[in-house]
Amino acid sequence: MDMDEERDVAAAIRQDGEQISKETRDALRDRFESAANGEISVIAERAGSRRTGWRVMAAASVVVVGGVTTLVYLESHRQAEPTSIPTPTSDAAPTVATTAPAPTTVPATTVPTSTSNASSTAPTSSSIASPPLGELPYASVDAKLPMLVAGATVKVGPAGEAPAWSAPWPDLPFGSDAQPAPQGWLAAYRSGTAGRWTVRFFDATGTKMRWEVRVADSKADGSKWDQRVLAGPTNVVYVRYFSERDGSVDAIATAGPRAGSVVASWPLPAPMGECGFPCQDNTPPTALLTEGDTTIPFVDEKGAPVTTTNPFFGVSFDYQYAPGPAMPASWITHTNESQFDDLASVRVTMTRHHTTWTFDALGVQTYSGGMEGFPFFSYKPTQDGGYALTFRVGDHPNPNAGQHETIIALLHADGTVSLYQLDPSLASASAGDVTADAAGDLILGTNRDPMTGTSSTWVRLLPRT
Amino acid sequence: MTMGIDDATTPASTDDDLSAFFEQTVDVLYRYASRLCGSDRAATEDLVQETYVCLIREVRSGRPLDMGPGWLITTCHSRFIDRLRAERRRRSREGRAWSMSAADPPAVAPGMETGVLAGLPAEQRAALVLRYIDDLPVPEVARLLGHSVHATESLLVRARAAARARIERNG
Numbered sequence: 001m002d003m004d005e006e007r008d009v010a011a012a013i014r015q016d017g018e019q020i021s022k023e024t025r026d027a028l029r030d031r032f033e034s035a036a037n038g039e040i041s042v043i044a045e046r047a048g049s050r051r052t053g054w055r056v057m058a059a060a061s062v063v064v065v066g067g068v069t070t071l072v073y074l075e076s077h078r079q080a081e082p083t084s085i086p087t088p089t090s091d092a093a094p095t096v097a098t099t100a101p102a103p104t105t106v107p108a109t110t111v112p113t114s115t116s117n118a119s120s121t122a123p124t125s126s127s128i129a130s131p132p133l134g135e136l137p138y139a140s141v142d143a144k145l146p147m148l149v150a151g152a153t154v155k156v157g158p159a160g161e162a163p164a165w166s167a168p169w170p171d172l173p174f175g176s177d178a179q180p181a182p183q184g185w186l187a188a189y190r191s192g193t194a195g196r197w198t199v200r201f202f203d204a205t206g207t208k209m210r211w212e213v214r215v216a217d218s219k220a221d222g223s224k225w226d227q228r229v230l231a232g233p234t235n236v237v238y239v240r241y242f243s244e245r246d247g248s249v250d251a252i253a254t255a256g257p258r259a260g261s262v263v264a265s266w267p268l269p270a271p272m273g274e275c276g277f278p279c280q281d282n283t284p285p286t287a288l289l290t291e292g293d294t295t296i297p298f299v300d301e302k303g304a305p306v307t308t309t310n311p312f313f314g315v316s317f318d319y320q321y322a323p324g325p326a327m328p329a330s331w332i333t334h335t336n337e338s339q340f341d342d343l344a345s346v347r348v349t350m351t352r353h354h355t356t357w358t359f360d361a362l363g364v365q366t367y368s369g370g371m372e373g374f375p376f377f378s379y380k381p382t383q384d385g386g387y388a389l390t391f392r393v394g395d396h397p398n399p400n401a402g403q404h405e406t407i408i409a410l411l412h413a414d415g416t417v418s419l420y421q422l423d424p425s426l427a428s429a430s431a432g433d434v435t436a437d438a439a440g441d442l443i444l445g446t447n448r449d450p451m452t453g454t455s456s457t458w459v460r461l462l463p464r465t
Numbered sequence: 466m467t468m469g470i471d472d473a474t475t476p477a478s479t480d481d482d483l484s485a486f487f488e489q490t491v492d493v494l495y496r497y498a499s500r501l502c503g504s505d506r507a508a509t510e511d512l513v514q515e516t517y518v519c520l521i522r523e524v525r526s527g528r529p530l531d532m533g534p535g536w537l538i539t540t541c542h543s544r545f546i547d548r549l550r551a552e553r554r555r556r557s558r559e560g561r562a563w564s565m566s567a568a569d570p571p572a573v574a575p576g577m578e579t580g581v582l583a584g585l586p587a588e589q590r591a592a593l594v595l596r597y598i599d600d601l602p603v604p605e606v607a608r609l610l611g612h613s614v615h616a617t618e619s620l621l622v623r624a625r626a627a628a629r630a631r632i633e634r635n636g
Contacts, residue, residue, distance in 0.1 A: 016582050
């Protein structure tokens with residue numbers, strides 16, 4: 001399709017779309033005025049109250065006792081289920097409404113700072129039931145849910161010790177769109193119209209150049225591009241070049257003695273279109289290629305093929321989904337918010353190195369803004385003596401969504417930690433084993449970009465020496 | 466932006482002006498939503514109403530009505546895309562095959578069968594609207610749709626071809 005045809009299609013699309021009829025306009029105006037007068041909002045708030053009734057807020061701290069990681073919950077309480085909510089008449093009330101426990105407040109539990117008795121308060125495998133999926137106790141969400149807020153610090157080292165670290169440790173930023181934030185910037189320059197292209201890699205601030213590499217004339221012949229990249233898991237960044245004739249992918253080392261050097265290169269048979277793609281550390285190189293192309297292997301900073309740099313190498317996720325009692329349909333249709341789906345449960349089973357962790361999520365499957373989410377987690381102790389801890393971080397870019405990503409931290413018995421990130425629906429893991437079983441203190445924080453006003457939540461592991 | 470809604474008067478921050486704002490913007494917003502929904506009237510009405518409810522919620526939460534009419538368009542396509550993503554996840558979770566090219570076609574409103582976007586899969590409609598109505602660059606379309614740039618380029622190629630076929634078929 002040439003440019004003229006594309007222009008014709010664009011013009012036709014701009015002419016497309018149905019004009020609103022008077023009847024539709026009147027109907028929409030009526031609903032708009034009802035919403036403006038609070039009628040719809042009342043229903044939405046009612047539904048929101050139900051959701052709030054399920055919300056369990058907790059703060060948690062983690063201490064290590066004799067090398068055994070222990071979770072201790074500072075405080076948690078379940079907000080009261082409003083009793084003034086009228087039951088919808090046209091639909092049966094959901095099970096949660098009839099079986100929900102009376103509002104309770106769990107007294108705050110003192111966190112033992114001593115290392116002598118903390119283990120006695122830790123949940124054990126025998127204290128946490130694991131009912132069959134689909135029979136999860138919808139009305140008894142575990143009050144011990146460890147949902148931390150940004151800014152909290154989770155110590156996974158010996159309690160009372162000040163964090164100590166001997167080398168810079170990377171922050172693990174997660175952007176508001178649940179994508180890892182850029183760890184660097186790639187830019188291409190050339191002097192004049194006939195000069196050679198040079199690719200420069202800058203740090204995350206864009207102010208310090210880390211390395212540069214001259215691009216062969218056969219690549220990037222005139223295409224204008226400027227791409228965000230992330231350093232790869234093995235200190236390699238993959239760069240795709242565009243050409244009118246063909247393309248190529250270079251693997252460039254970002255660290256080590258060959259930093260800034262092309263350590264591997266692969267030709268691309270298909271011409272590329274528009275520029276701009278993020279090269280992320282969890283992006284399989286196949287994503288850089290055209291559909292159906294062969295796989296480009298990961299390489300290390302020396303250019304040697306490796307297979308273990310995939311952050312999900314050796315890790316498998318299995319998802320089981322079971323619907324729960326239906327929510328009253330009238331609540332959805334009246335609000336027109338599609339804010340709630342049925343009660344549901346999801347069991348995520350993660351297997352890594354022959355060790356299995358199971359996470360159960362249950363509650364009202366929310367559709368706030370259309371994004372699904374399971375805000376409530378229960379957990380089981382891991383099989384290796386460590387524990388799993390879940391965090392909720394990040395906000396969906398849609399201001400109406402308010403969805404959170406979930407980070408699962410596996411706290412191993414030896415004090416090391418592995419982090420994984422799941423999207424709000426728990427249907428996919430979007431970041432890898434980012435900490436590589438390191439030991440240290442987990443710290444959650446929030447960065448706010450003063451220029452854009454956006455914020456991102458990061459998790460940092462301060463290693464201990 | 467070519468949808469024309471930016472020409473509407475920026476609303477004042479009083480609740481009384483909400484109705485005036487509605488009157489000024491509903492025509493353009495409805496047509497925009499209609500493109501996204503492929504002239505499926507029920508879906509279009511839902512999408513328009515959801516967008517306005519978002520506006521009202523923002524105002525009722527204390528935010529001044531200063532976001533401008535373009536906010537409606539952004540919210541409208543954000544909610545539509547959220548639906549797409551939610552549907553994609555649902556199908557994936559429930560083990561049903563999901564194909565962008567085989568996504569459910571919309572229920573086309575009577576009289577709108579000859580529309581260019583009507584009958585196209587939802588993801589193709591969204592890509593075309595974002596690219597050619599909102600004039601967004603391809604990387605931004607990709608980010609919104611949650612695809613790679615290259616997948617979005619392929620999606621746009623297929624969408625343009627499908628739209629072209631409908632144009633030719635309609636004469």
